[in-house]
């Protein structure tokens with residue numbers, strides 16, 4: 001990994017994008033604070049000081065939506081190192097209990113994948129998210145060394161990325177084990193039409209298999225919420 005550290009930036013994903021095509025695979029951009037952090041679907045992502053806001057440039061042999069799982073698994077394992085049990089909400093969220101602690105945003109540019117990871121470490125959770133988001137500090141009752149978190153996260157990321165390159169099914173298999181919503185009735189929010197059904201499984205290609213009124217529907221994107 002080649003780590004670039006910034007004190008403030010609009011979005012580490014944007015910054016990392018600007019390094020393409022000169023930056024090598026494995027370039028990491030970390031910022032103390034983002035002024036325009038972004039989440040999926042154009043949502044904003046609160047990124048005050050104290051959190052881990054970073055983007056990694058990867059150059060996989062081909063673009064594969066399952067790559068987002070690599071980020072989620074790495075975050076979950078990092079939390080595990082600190083004694084925090086996390087689960088993954090398909091496709092890109094990491095939750096602890098009923099609160100979100102981290103999100104992964106992958107974007108594609110010129111054969112590169114920009115993998116942005118936001119992890120609430122010691123940062124304050126904005127008031128409007130208090131019931132739905134949490135941080136490592138909130139859970140552990142103490143501040144955590146952000147450098148240690150970054151180090152662990154990059155180790156796990158390297159390991160899961162290697163596994164992904166060798167056999168992406170192993171990554172999907174692990175995601176299945178950590179998705180507590182399999183078998184649950186959910187609503188999948190989508191731009192065009194919402195879907196309501198029961199999660200049957202996550203298919204080998206990474207999509208969600210949903211039972212909607214007895215029909216199996218394959219869902220490639222959307223936000224899952226429990227009914």
Ligand code: BTN
Pocket residue numbers: 010011012013014034036037038039040041043045047052053054055092093102103104105116117118119
């Ligand atoms: C989501 O859950 O919607 C994804 C959130 C991703 C946030 C991270 S923070 C670092 C990187 N830079 C951004 O602007 N977004 C990602």
